[in-house]
Amino acid sequence: MTGQERSEEKSECVSLSPMREAVPTPSKCERVCVFGTGDLGRSLGLRLLQAGYGVVFGSRRPHSSSFLPHGAQVLGHAAAAQSAHLIFIAVQREHYDFLVPLANQLKGKVLVDLSNNQRKNQYPEANAEYLQSLVTGAEVVKGFNTLSAWSLQNGPSDANRQVYICGESVEAKQAVIAVATKLGLSALDRGFLSVARELEDFPLQLFPQWRLPLRIAIGLSAAFFFYLLIRDIIYAYVTQGKDISFRIMVSLANKVCPIVSLIMLSLCYLPGVLASFLQLYRGTKYRRFPDWLDRWMLCRKQLGLLALGFAFLHVLYTLIIPIRYYVRFKSTERTVSVIRENRTSEFDTMTAWRSDSYLSLGILGFGLYVLLGITSLPSVSNALSWREFSFVQSKLGHLTLLLCTAHTYLYGWNRFLSSSTYKWYTPPGYMLCLVLPSVVLLLKLLLITPCVDRTITRIRQGWERGADQRNPKDSHPLIP
Amino acid sequence: MTGQERSEEKSECVSLSPMREAVPTPSKCERVCVFGTGDLGRSLGLRLLQAGYGVVFGSRRPHSSSFLPHGAQVLGHAAAAQSAHLIFIAVQREHYDFLVPLANQLKGKVLVDLSNNQRKNQYPEANAEYLQSLVTGAEVVKGFNTLSAWSLQNGPSDANRQVYICGESVEAKQAVIAVATKLGLSALDRGFLSVARELEDFPLQLFPQWRLPLRIAIGLSAAFFFYLLIRDIIYAYVTQGKDISFRIMVSLANKVCPIVSLIMLSLCYLPGVLASFLQLYRGTKYRRFPDWLDRWMLCRKQLGLLALGFAFLHVLYTLIIPIRYYVRFKSTERTVSVIRENRTSEFDTMTAWRSDSYLSLGILGFGLYVLLGITSLPSVSNALSWREFSFVQSKLGHLTLLLCTAHTYLYGWNRFLSSSTYKWYTPPGYMLCLVLPSVVLLLKLLLITPCVDRTITRIRQGWERGADQRNPKDSHPLIP
Amino acid sequence: MTGQERSEEKSECVSLSPMREAVPTPSKCERVCVFGTGDLGRSLGLRLLQAGYGVVFGSRRPHSSSFLPHGAQVLGHAAAAQSAHLIFIAVQREHYDFLVPLANQLKGKVLVDLSNNQRKNQYPEANAEYLQSLVTGAEVVKGFNTLSAWSLQNGPSDANRQVYICGESVEAKQAVIAVATKLGLSALDRGFLSVARELEDFPLQLFPQWRLPLRIAIGLSAAFFFYLLIRDIIYAYVTQGKDISFRIMVSLANKVCPIVSLIMLSLCYLPGVLASFLQLYRGTKYRRFPDWLDRWMLCRKQLGLLALGFAFLHVLYTLIIPIRYYVRFKSTERTVSVIRENRTSEFDTMTAWRSDSYLSLGILGFGLYVLLGITSLPSVSNALSWREFSFVQSKLGHLTLLLCTAHTYLYGWNRFLSSSTYKWYTPPGYMLCLVLPSVVLLLKLLLITPCVDRTITRIRQGWERGADQRNPKDSHPLIP
Incomplete structure (x- = not known):
């Protein structure tokens, strides 16, 4: 940090403070x-x-x-x-x-x-x-x-x-x-x-808890940016000789943002799921998690908030689509070609259903996303009882992940099957980003099946596998 | 709640806490x-x-x-x-x-x-x-x-x-x-x-203060959803045999959201108005309100925040309109039909005024809505003096209600008079939702007329009708 | 304030409080x-x-x-x-x-x-x-x-x-x-x-710290509103006899909002830059700033938050553009005229680049803007260390200003040179609003050049020009 900011802060010190006129109590x-x-x-x-x-x-x-x-x-x-x-x-x-x-x-x-x-x-x-x-x-x-x-x-x-x-x-x-x-x-x-x-x-210290999540976000963004740059822009240039580099600014950004957002959201819920399976495997909650899992757990809030930031950008990038010169040009061109070639296009109810569901799921997912963000504000989360906080962050959090994943699946729709989707034998970005959230949701689904859930609940109440004969009083602590 | 969330929270307990290295002060x-x-x-x-x-x-x-x-x-x-x-x-x-x-x-x-x-x-x-x-x-x-x-x-x-x-x-x-x-x-x-x-x-406890407002929100949403389903989609199917069921996902949602939002916002301001009239009728502020009014008053914040949530969804649903497949299809179709039938359409300044005013009022209303939401955050409302808080929540709150109601009236415009609006003799949803806010605004208008306002102010300063001969010292408490 | 709000607040006093059943500890x-x-x-x-x-x-x-x-x-x-x-x-x-x-x-x-x-x-x-x-x-x-x-x-x-x-x-x-x-x-x-x-x-008191910033915002809004009214609407009426008064509601509002927002954002960063130059000129930090600068510094937060409010309205006004009747009418008209006059329009990659960059910079700028707003919430800023707070508010703040200024320059693009831009010899609004942010960014650039930065850092660490021979112990205080 340069001395610049310091002085701006410092300069306030000399200024009108609310305590200025206070008279000291003497002697x-x-x-x-x-x-x-x-x-x-x-x-x-x-x-x-x-x-x-x-x-x-x-x-x-x-x-x-x-x-x-x-x-x-x-x-x-x-x-x-x-x-x-x-x-x-x-x-x-x-x-x-x-x-x-x-x-x-x-x-x-x-x-x-x-x-x-x-x-x-x-x-x-x-x-x-x-x-x-x-x-x-x-x-x-x-x-x-x-x-x-x-x-x-x-x-x-x-x-x-x-x-x-x-x-x-x-x-x-x-x-x-x-x-x-x-x-x-x-x-x-x-x-x-x-x-x-x-x-x-x-x-x-400068945001020590944000470093790892920020690095992950930057790394993911860069990786997907170059991947999509090759697949979308360089591919078009090489195979068709078209220069569509202008797409970097909005189209590409609007692909990178939702991809990174969804991956980071699932990274936010993966460690909790892993911890549950570890407890299930060990049959006790009285053993420390490995260090990497501990550290991962501690930066879940930051992962989630960064995911929200990328989702926010994705929403803005999506909403300005109709204002773009390129989109307006294409739209006029399409109408003109319909007239000139005297085509008639049929309204497809299925496409309308898909398009509207896709948008609607995205909106609801983003709404919940924002709700999660608001409850992360210190003053809001402090006002919640512990049970309320965990309801919002876990129940609503997994629902958000589910909605956003479904939103992405609907975006893909039947393109998963079409071979033209796989330019240069690479899958499109949204397919890659679906892997992690699908895994997290599947594991979570396993955990909430009645029989697994029952075992996990007992473990969390202090029960230990093969420890029932031991003294139960000290080993069964209070559930806080 | 399953034990699931509990462990996710718990698992943090074992982890790197900032106090870890602290050495206890001994002996x-x-x-x-x-x-x-x-x-x-x-x-x-x-x-x-x-x-x-x-x-x-x-x-x-x-x-x-x-x-x-x-x-x-x-x-x-x-x-x-x-x-x-x-x-x-x-x-x-x-x-x-x-x-x-x-x-x-x-x-x-x-x-x-x-x-x-x-x-x-x-x-x-x-x-x-x-x-x-x-x-x-x-x-x-x-x-x-x-x-x-x-x-x-x-x-x-x-x-x-x-x-x-x-x-x-x-x-x-x-x-x-x-x-x-x-x-x-x-x-x-x-x-x-x-x-x-x-x-x-x-x-x-799990959000005890949110239960009643949430039930109201869900009840209203369900009622209006089915009402509009019948009026819009089933009506079209029965009378014209058209399947426009895809409209459920976006069009219907975008009607239910603003309707519920406006009703809940007026439910948020109605109890205050009722309380004023009750004090005016009783001529004193020293009698408890009936229990239902008390309880209603206590959940105004939650009613308002839910109303904001619905307004937020309404904004998103509105902004994605031009991206929808259906809308783009219709737009192309309209242009094509203008060309093929060689029609010329005239630009209507009045429609432009109405459309722009309608949008502008909605934007300003939503802006104030968000401002009210921000001042509801614990850390923000705590930083306000009591006078500032009541200025924001009451003055700006009623202004928000006024703007949103005007926004809805402009949406209806002259369709109120057209008989084709009343399918199966039922009024459209936006007309139904205008009743309550109009009543609240009218009552509020009555309350701020000088003569009523003067009486109410005196009552709130401790004056009691027909009590002036009694000892004024104890009965006139401090206005906090 | 009328007594109205008072009672609404008061009426809560009589109601179910969480402490109600508390039994006093006796004797x-x-x-x-x-x-x-x-x-x-x-x-x-x-x-x-x-x-x-x-x-x-x-x-x-x-x-x-x-x-x-x-x-x-x-x-x-x-x-x-x-x-x-x-x-x-x-x-x-x-x-x-x-x-x-x-x-x-x-x-x-x-x-x-x-x-x-x-x-x-x-x-x-x-x-x-x-x-x-x-x-x-x-x-x-x-x-x-x-x-x-x-x-x-x-x-x-x-x-x-x-x-x-x-x-x-x-x-x-x-x-x-x-x-x-x-x-x-x-x-x-x-x-x-x-x-x-x-x-x-x-x-x-009613928002004493907000008065000056609010007055500035209202003054700027009114000034630019009338300026643009004359340039856009009255000019069109006088020179071409066209009535485009409906543009007041959205188009004009959407010009006033970003202009006021950008000016207020630069007013938020100007005093810090001025203070640095003053310290540089005086060669010491141990002299009070003039009163006007002190007062200006103290309302930077309010200036910034108002700027964010205007930016928020600008975003909403921009996003509803494609829904407007006028815009849809014009779009159809343009397509129709392309067909009827049998024109072919060429896709211009440069325009696509410019349009997309302009939008993308605006989105990123707004994203940072919102981030600054969130860190201004009391509960968030309290959770930051002083270094973190100044990093966000100064580093990211100036970056926001840079992005928004670049966004506005791209909006102007080459219209700066075209004489038709200068109706009645007046520059368009966005040119006027670029003056202040450009000056702030230039001055800031000067301040972060290595040689100036070194001097300023020394001054802020307590160094005084021409004071080295004096007793250094008392005059070199701690850097807090």
Whole structure:
């Protein structure tokens, strides 16, 4: 990431925040100290003042620090450190060495390391661990680093209310948790200081759960794009010498999108089906799934949402068909040829049924698709009970897959049998993309047959094959 | 629900959770006990460890329990029970009897019943009440049962942060609330143990607020489907012998969808209008509405969202019209007949106006419809002040109804007068569906006339007809 | 707003709430007092009971008060006031004078002023300040006024969990914060009582951040509507005497929508670019932006969402093109004229390329547009890390602008050069709307050239031009 976006965000920090006029509650309250008078230090100081703390900024030149929130005190580092038990270090790691001479004043104090790095693995050890090694007499707690100056100034919204902390000393961590609670944050203790690195990497990550699904989507798109390019455009050029390259922009895109969408939707439901068969085979639910299955399960939501994105593009590409120059040209040409050759065409009820069913199934499938997408929104899925969520995502999800698969079969119709479909002995794209969803639906059908379903339900309630003679009390856990 | 979905959800429990590497903060912390080493017990134990508690698992075979979170202790049930004041019972109800012999060790302890059932009314009394009857010396608190093992492992997200508890002892409940708070949950005391049944039913419910609206939607769809089937398809077959059954898939669907959508949208605004007239008639707002009106009011959001769903399908069905085989065939046929019969058709500006206005009103109406849907998302409506929410849902809502009704009137246009419209003396579907929205809009118009509006506003500010001589202080409450 | 909506909301208060059956936890708990037995008073009382408080209602006629929650006590005002330390005043400001004779009983008590007004500036001073002036011996705390009776009854959802309080006494405020916390609310101290007015205005505000963007949208729409009306419809009428006024409904709307959408999208990205250049020019990030730029930055989200709304309408208006009577008429006419005049038209591959590319870019641009809109939903943007959010909103945002601008250029194509385009010497609308996005994209291009980008990144990391000799420790803050 360039620094570009950073400033756009940052630039909001200086601006009219809703808390601006807040007057700090004065005196006789607990004091905390903030080292560093940059954006983050000042924002944190303001928020602490608003929460009723006395705030002392530590600065090398206490008399020339400007922009500090009204109500805060500014002292030299040593004096500031002595004035409070809890010291927030809002300074960049490169400047931590200024703390070494303060070792005496920092002895026994709780230092909260707020720092982040600019990229992963920038330094050999975590900033917080480095800080602890510099000031061995103090108790370092890593935390709050997921908050931006901006979110501190504007008050926490729902999701970023959660902050993570870690450190060696339980007392130090509890002191920090107390401050977090007063600031309206909810701090979660993640353990010892060795976790600091993980916490420092957190704000640097860019959609880690989306990487694998995105790679699959891009890979599939590229593969099918080239496959269809050869079959449709290069084939026409080679065998008939026609240049229909303009079809890349819409026709080809409108073939790649639905193909990738359907494959990704079935990839979203395949791991659940596989997991069921694995449990059935093992006869127990108390063994971990293999790692690849675990990882696959965890990215089902992302797979599904990407599938929805491709379906959305497919809908748009389909709806603009009649506006295209090529389509309008062909339509006029067809009518003209009917007249000139004095042909009469017969209305075919079967074709009308097929065409309308095909469209109707697609519409209903897309409607359900969108419904699944909406229930994936955090605020919606949180409002659902667990049973409701699983009803939508599993029952309606498989119904969506069924509708979209049927839509594709109707698109193919009887062309499956015609040999002219197989240019250069290759099947068309929609046939290839039908394989996976058909397999998933077949397996799912097997799983919901009464006898299989009964066994699987028992396994999920804690029953283990060949384990009935063992103590049932501990091994039969609660179905959550 | 089959066990199918359950396992798909469950299978995530075993997988890579973000909390996995968390190291528990050790020693000298408060100890809690967990009975049951299933998914839920283990997940709860891990979370308790992360929150800084010492965790003791109670197991019948303490030496052979596996998969338990690192840092937890495993003891026999009796020893485990003695080690802590608070004991979480993460065991299925069927196995509660193992607790009877432990009566001595459990005396005075707080037992948190986490259990759920698999269907409503599975047992004569609530699990928590049954537990209390088995272990009379302990204080049973029902709670946490809305949490799944999965949400415990992954940390609570916004909405499921709220858990409900109930029990007889205030002290026991306060101890449980303290633990909940440390786990980042917000526990709400719902009262005595008699509420336990309600809490146990909660995770089993499947969209209770959606049932009535869904039934209305399905009923209306079925009624109009058969009505239009007779009028359109059977009529054509009987009177002209034509088989136009293929129209079921798209044409008929595209008539049923907008009709049901418009009726449901007006059903969404009718109760508010009725309530206003009731207050106007009674001259006070301090009397409860009849139960049916109350219940109707409470499902307005669901009625509106279903109406949006049908409108969405209507839009898709309309947009694919020009792609349909039937439409393309007819279009060619029409052009051909113009040529062959050497007709000239005149461009009719009035028809162009009507057609374009009809489409434009529909588009604007749908745009507002979508806006209403977006503001219904929990995270969006929560961000609105109460005045903003009611502006959107009431002002914009009635405007949407007005636009959609006008859209339908323009669709009908002058066909209202033509006798050929009334096949078999029945009015077409769009006429039937106009009745309700027209009534709602007329009543609403009456309500916003200045004189009626003034009275209604006074009533809502606490004024009561014929009550002015009474003490005004208590009867005029704050307008929130 | 009329009182209409108010009652519709209010009417829900009396109805089946999920908390209805909750039984209050009795006795020996802390007591609080509520003055006022209206909707808000009763709802607050019920919630306090559920949270475990003893509740005493103060009423002038304690024996005739009805509808009060089960478990609450009702006393006369004086007796009620004496029974508790904390008194919630859920009475309208007009009736505050009944508190004057209670001065003795209220001495030293904490009075929580919950009141709101019906419009801004209704009274010369804030209600809470007026209350304090009436009962000088008590400690008035303003707060909770953003809660409606409805949200109190139904339990707080995510966002309205945050309440604001203000007052002179720290102790009084801490007592109120403690109650708020027990009610599951998170109270934020906003300072002294002088802030009360601001808190009282809050529930009255109607989309304050949307005003400026909405005005811009309406202004632009009106300006372009009249511009295009003159160029398209009046021009045709004046020069050719043709009445094509029906085009207003769809054709004109479908020109205004994309034009306004593109301009507003570039207005959304222009301030960020300007801010970067300003930082570059100043050589520091430590100087505030001018006020107009600050205000502009703060409404970027609203500008973007309005732009999305217009783009959505543009898509719908475009997709219904082939259904329009006018378009179908013209299409038939064209085919007929081809036959009658025995013309043959040649298929133009270049036109097909241009038409398809134009549509494809539009579809991709709209897809990204929708993605940006979805990530603007509070629950989605909260789930993103700060880096992810800025990646989506900045990187993908500028890509969206690029795609939409290219879409518009392709629409114009070579008509830029044709003189017939410039009716009455005015450029067509799409040319005018290309100016701003082109400028934004050019400036952005400049900013991401390596040398400029390097300087800007350094500035954002705290570097100041000509400041290297100064103390680097305090001036180099943490990059949050």
